[in-house]
Structure formats: structure tokens, C-alpha cells
Amino acid sequence: MSAAQEPRARTAPALALPGRPCSAAAALHVVGEKWALLAVREIFFGNHRFEAIARNTGAPRDRLAARLRSLEQAGVVERRPYNERPPRYEYHLTESGRDLAPVIRALLDWGDRWVLEDRPVVMIHEPAVPTGHEGSHGDTDAHAHELDAAWICRTCGEEVVMNTLTVDVRAPGWDRSGPRAPGPAGD
Amino acid sequence: MSAAQEPRARTAPALALPGRPCSAAAALHVVGEKWALLAVREIFFGNHRFEAIARNTGAPRDRLAARLRSLEQAGVVERRPYNERPPRYEYHLTESGRDLAPVIRALLDWGDRWVLEDRPVVMIHEPAVPTGHEGSHGDTDAHAHELDAAWICRTCGEEVVMNTLTVDVRAPGWDRSGPRAPGPAGD
Numbered sequence: 001m002s003a004a005q006e007p008r009a010r011t012a013p014a015l016a017l018p019g020r021p022c023s024a025a026a027a028l029h030v031v032g033e034k035w036a037l038l039a040v041r042e043i044f045f046g047n048h049r050f051e052a053i054a055r056n057t058g059a060p061r062d063r064l065a066a067r068l069r070s071l072e073q074a075g076v077v078e079r080r081p082y083n084e085r086p087p088r089y090e091y092h093l094t095e096s097g098r099d100l101a102p103v104i105r106a107l108l109d110w111g112d113r114w115v116l117e118d119r120p121v122v123m124i125h126e127p128a129v130p131t132g133h134e135g136s137h138g139d140t141d142a143h144a145h146e147l148d149a150a151w152i153c154r155t156c157g158e159e160v161v162m163n164t165l166t167v168d169v170r171a172p173g174w175d176r177s178g179p180r181a182p183g184p185a186g187d
Numbered sequence: 188m189s190a191a192q193e194p195r196a197r198t199a200p201a202l203a204l205p206g207r208p209c210s211a212a213a214a215l216h217v218v219g220e221k222w223a224l225l226a227v228r229e230i231f232f233g234n235h236r237f238e239a240i241a242r243n244t245g246a247p248r249d250r251l252a253a254r255l256r257s258l259e260q261a262g263v264v265e266r267r268p269y270n271e272r273p274p275r276y277e278y279h280l281t282e283s284g285r286d287l288a289p290v291i292r293a294l295l296d297w298g299d300r301w302v303l304e305d306r307p308v309v310m311i312h313e314p315a316v317p318t319g320h321e322g323s324h325g326d327t328d329a330h331a332h333e334l335d336a337a338w339i340c341r342t343c344g345e346e347v348v349m350n351t352l353t354v355d356v357r358a359p360g361w362d363r364s365g366p367r368a369p370g371p372a373g374d
Contacts, residue, residue, distance in 0.1 A: 018245020021307035023298025024291050025225055030302055038212055045363045056365045058205020096301040101349050102293040104211050111210025114283040115217055120208035120358035127345040148341040155332045158314040162288050171307035176232045178243045
């Protein structure tokens, strides 16, 4: 994996967060503050400059600037200079930032199903054309299409539906119901 | 879809939110406030009572109570009485709340890859055994297993990788770069 070359964000050691040790809580610690994921969305959409990100998210400028600094410190975005005098920077997603696409897509899906009635943003899937396949068939129309994603378990090949999911809590001292009492049962 | 029987949360008309019309922004408006998704996580884990949710998230009690009220108003959780005197309630996920599992799972995945080094919580997949299949083979060991999910596009059958995704902005007056200027090009 090329991910090995980039350092982990690792800004949130499990022990420093309140509550259950959990990677979702750790992820929210890094990207869960208001405006952070919407800033990532805009950069994912190709809008790299502060003015565009502020306009398209509607975020207050000072809060957006603080979020972008946090995201940069966490290794989710990086600044690249595009002008020397005066110094001006563009924001780009790092590999870990690009890896937030499934989070944004899951939020889009949920909002499409449960909040908004129209679908203001649709994800488009444009798979790489296999080598030697270009132009050999009349299938270019089918190349870029609306993403209609299913979630398939590689182990069993079945589509994952919600009522077939549960969790295994591996954090020492915790189980699904909470922290394990060391001595006589409390709570 | 049985979803048709339950009302949409629909607490966030697109026009009332700042910035780009977007279902991810609408979703974050409903579930993006601090502690909301962690409360949903705990209920998903089977912890239905306020005390357990507060302990396992580490959320301040007053803020957690406010979040649970918002989530109830948005149709994501529902309260069910479990005691009459004094009146006591348990929190359960509605269909829209259960439908947040992909959001939580995407956050877990990202946190596992980019923030924490161990994996304190692992999702387990336990697909329904096909009718007439029970006990007929020696494959019960393979029944419940760690979820190893791939994201497959139903239209083309390909696994979805991040650099094959783009977006189509359908909100009137907007495109990927932002709001369209109605007259002479402005910013």
C-alpha cells in the first residue's frame, strides 16, 4: 500500500479521548468539528482556494481558517503556494484526505434518503478503461455513470445489509455494554 | 422500500442551509453536532439507556440530553418507556437511525487507517443463512466473520476506487466550482 509512505495523522491517541476507545470517535476528533468535512468536500470537488471554500460552504471565515489549520496539522489537507508576492496558498487533500470520500459519500447517501427530497449532488463513477479496451467496442456511453454502489463483503460475497452487522469490541477493559468492572459488579 | 412508511426527517430544507445545496451538508445539519453520532453508535451497540450512553461516549450530560432531543425531533432516535414510576425511557434507533451505520462504519474505517494504531472496535458481518441451507454443510465457522467490505458499482460491476469518482452538481444555479453568476462573470 502506498499509504505506508505517508505518516498517519495520529493526532488523537485513544487514551486522550473521553469514553469508549473507538476509531469513529478518533476520526470525529480529527474531522468532526463543524465545517471540517464540508471544507474537505469542496477540495474534493476541486475548489482549492480559501475564497471558494468559504463561499461554497457558507462557513464564517475565521472558523474556516481555524478548521483548515487543524486539518493541515492532522495531515488531512496540505497547503501549496500558487503565488509568491503576496504569498497565496491552495489547499489540497493528502492521501488521508482523499480517503474521506467514503465518509462524505455515506453522508450524501443518508441526506438523500432522509433529509432532502431532491439530490443536489450526485456521485459519478468513471472506472479506468482496461488496457487495450479503448474504442474497441461501442460502450463508451456506459463509461461514466451515476454511482450505484453496493457494499459487498469480500469474505462471504454477500451484500451487506444493516441487520446483519454487529460489532466486536477489542479495546482492553471494554465490551459492547461499556467498561468492564474489575471487581464486584458496579453500576 | 419499507422506508416509504416512515416520514423523512426533513428538518433541513436545502434553502435554509448556508453554502452549496448538498445532502452531506443537510446530513451534518441533523447528525453532525458533537456527540450526536457517538450517541447513535452506542445505541447501535445496544446501549439504550441515558446512563450507559453518557458513560460510553464521555459526553457531558446536559449536552448529550440536548443532542438526544434533537435526534428524536429529527426522527433518528425514538424514546420508549421502560418504567412508569418514575417515568424512564430507553433510546432506540428508527429506520433512519439504523441507516447511519454506513456513516459510522466509514468513520471507523478512516480512524483505523489514519488515526489509531490498534482497532478497538471491529464490525462483524453475520449474513442470513439462506433457507434450507442450515446445517447442510460444514460451513458454520464461516458464518459470522469480520466485515471486509468492498464498495462495488452495480452499474459496471467494478470496485469503486477513489480516483474514479467525481461529482455531478444538479442543484439549480450551482456547479462544481460554486454558484453560477447570472449575468457578467463575477466571482
